[in-house]
Amino acid sequence: MSAVRLVRIAATRCGPPTSANGGWTAGLLAGLLLEHAGQLSGVPVTVTLRRPPPLDVDLPVRLTGDDARATATLQGPPGDGNAEDAPPVAIAVLDQSAAVSPVSPVDVTTAAAAERRFTGLRDHPFPTCFVCGTARTAGDGLRLQPGRVDGGRTACTWTPHPNFSGRDGRTDPASVWAALDCPGGWTTDLSGRPLVLGRMTALVHRQPAGGEQLVVVGRHLDTEGRKTRTATTVYDAAGGIVGRADQLWISVDPATFR
Numbered sequence: 001m002s003a004v005r006l007v008r009i010a011a012t013r014c015g016p017p018t019s020a021n022g023g024w025t026a027g028l029l030a031g032l033l034l035e036h037a038g039q040l041s042g043v044p045v046t047v048t049l050r051r052p053p054p055l056d057v058d059l060p061v062r063l064t065g066d067d068a069r070a071t072a073t074l075q076g077p078p079g080d081g082n083a084e085d086a087p088p089v090a091i092a093v094l095d096q097s098a099a100v101s102p103v104s105p106v107d108v109t110t111a112a113a114a115e116r117r118f119t120g121l122r123d124h125p126f127p128t129c130f131v132c133g134t135a136r137t138a139g140d141g142l143r144l145q146p147g148r149v150d151g152g153r154t155a156c157t158w159t160p161h162p163n164f165s166g167r168d169g170r171t172d173p174a175s176v177w178a179a180l181d182c183p184g185g186w187t188t189d190l191s192g193r194p195l196v197l198g199r200m201t202a203l204v205h206r207q208p209a210g211g212e213q214l215v216v217v218g219r220h221l222d223t224e225g226r227k228t229r230t231a232t233t234v235y236d237a238a239g240g241i242v243g244r245a246d247q248l249w250i251s252v253d254p255a256t257f258r
Contacts, residue, residue, distance in 0.1 A: 012130065032061055103218065111215045196252050
């Protein structure tokens with residue numbers, strides 16, 4: 001059975017200043033799809049971003065048993081079948097066969113030290129980014145600062161703010177997807193060669209508690225032309241995997257988003 005939901009991405013969830021953060025948007029769609037399919041967790045979802053997700057507008061999301069499709073405009077009343085003809089913004093699909101390999105972990109001390117090498121502190125293409133923006137404050141954004149460690153990896157700490165938790169005290173899944181986003185991009189020269197998310201496959205094992213101490217690790221996989229592939233993993237203090245993801249990034253001119 002299909003259904004149509006309207007969602008609105010607040011301007012506070014931006015990546016570039018005029019579009020939504022890719023990881024957060026992907027996590028929002030993934031959550032809607034998993035809920036509609038009756039899957040709470042443990043299933044990988046692949047989200048492809050077809051165009052910059054707009055902010056502060058109603059986006060219709062058509063849900064089926066296998067995918068969730070966000071469109072740019074609603075061509076008619078929800079459920080009348082016309083929304084599927086609108087331009088796609090993003091498409092999420094259940095991806096049972098996806099093999100999302102974890103990035104090898106680092107300890108909290110190493111991750112905290114890496115934050116001092118976060119190049120975005122000196123030169124950030126999108127300083128208002130919800131995930132890694134230097135213009136954001138705690139509770140207004142995730143404030144991740146992934147710095148280089150070794151072997152093409154980045155690392156940083158993450159203590160989810162209660163602002164991003166539900167009534168049960170657990171961090172919302174879209175914020176976990178967001179945390180799995182930018183630390184991958186910063187494994188490259190993101191200041192000199194800005195990237196935006198094109199596709200992300202993620203598997204969230206659990207929603208961490210607000211205030212829990214976590215470590216996020218990213219790894220560069222390869223770059224070919226305008227495309228870069230990366231991987232990320234969120235670990236808890238005991239070394240357990242909270243979530244893991246693979247990403248495909250596309251290099252862009254940051255002026256496009258001003």
